[in-house]
Amino acid sequence: MALNIILLGPPGAGKGTQAAHLVATHAMVQLSTGDMLRAAVKAGTPVGLQAKAVMEAGELVSDEIVSALIDDNLAAMPDSAGAIFDGYPRTAAQAHALDAILTARGRKLAFVIELDVDEDALVDRITGRFTCATCGEGYHDRHKMPAVADSCDKCGGHEFKRRPDDNAETVRTRMAEYRAKTAPILPIYEERGLVRRVDGMADMADVSAAIEAILQSA
Ligand code: ADP
Ligand code: ADP
Ligand code: ZN
Numbered sequence: 001m002a003l004n005i006i007l008l009g010p011p012g013a014g015k016g017t018q019a020a021h022l023v024a025t026h027a028m029v030q031l032s033t034g035d036m037l038r039a040a041v042k043a044g045t046p047v048g049l050q051a052k053a054v055m056e057a058g059e060l061v062s063d064e065i066v067s068a069l070i071d072d073n074l075a076a077m078p079d080s081a082g083a084i085f086d087g088y089p090r091t092a093a094q095a096h097a098l099d100a101i102l103t104a105r106g107r108k109l110a111f112v113i114e115l116d117v118d119e120d121a122l123v124d125r126i127t128g129r130f131t132c133a134t135c136g137e138g139y140h141d142r143h144k145m146p147a148v149a150d151s152c153d154k155c156g157g158h159e160f161k162r163r164p165d166d167n168a169e170t171v172r173t174r175m176a177e178y179r180a181k182t183a184p185i186l187p188i189y190e191e192r193g194l195v196r197r198v199d200g201m202a203d204m205a206d207v208s209a210a211i212e213a214i215l216q217s218a
Helices: 015-025 034-042 046-057 063-075 092-103 119-125 166-193 204-216
Strands: 002-008 026-032 082-085 109-116 130-132 138-140 193-199
Touching: 002 015, 002 166, 015 026, 015 082, 015 204, 026 034, 026 063, 026 119, 034 046, 034 063, 034 082, 046 063, 046 166, 063 092, 092 166, 109 166, 109 204, 119 130, 119 166, 166 193, 193 204
Parallel strands: 002 082, 002 109, 026 082, 109 193
Antiparallel strands: 130 138
16 A cells, blocks of 8 residues: 655755655655745746745745645656655645545555754754755755765766755744744644654664654554
């Protein structure tokens, strides 16, 4: 059976890093609303035009927009693949929308994996983050540099990029949004017995191993 999971945690917690690892090791598809929105901004679609300034300010894009993106992308997935919700849901309204979306597609949530991190570390994580412009592989100035300088480990590309919202000032707004709107959705899933907490401050490989153990427990 396809396992559908939510990766929950503040900006910089390691959701994207762990989602990419799961995609490489399992029949799972990463559904990142952040990635979908950045693609829409880049393509200049109506959604992208609405989202751009909101994202640059570190605020949340409307529930309707992100839930529609999730529904469209889930519809395009094969039934046999599990979904990794990365950065969604972020509000109670999104959590309820996701319930309806999953039911309509005959899917069930297996786990909500909460990456538990120390807030002081997040500014360091986010301001050091960069990605390969060609394949999207994630890197970090201090925690994960390419093995060969200026060359992507995965595709050999030489171009890297940083997100416009990955600056110390916007990070504070994003963390405040997380505390005010996203952290309060945890009790919804705690009541259903779905939450599993993982130490997100551990090394990337150890975090992956902890998540793997949770998936194996299903
Ligand atoms: P999120 O998707 O939750 O915002 P990312 O997965 O993009 O977070 O991680 C943020 C940054 O921190 C990236 O540069 C990534 O390489 C780095 N990172 C991720 N997990 C760890 C970890 N366990 N230890 C140290 N650095 C990490
Ligand atoms: P991070 O994991 O580093 O916080 P994301 O890539 O998930 O970053 O999100 C980047 C930005 O995209 C957010 O700050 C917000 O503006 C927007 N966004 C992404 N997902 C959502 C969502 N589920 N609801 C509302 N806004 C979102
Ligand atoms: Zn690459």
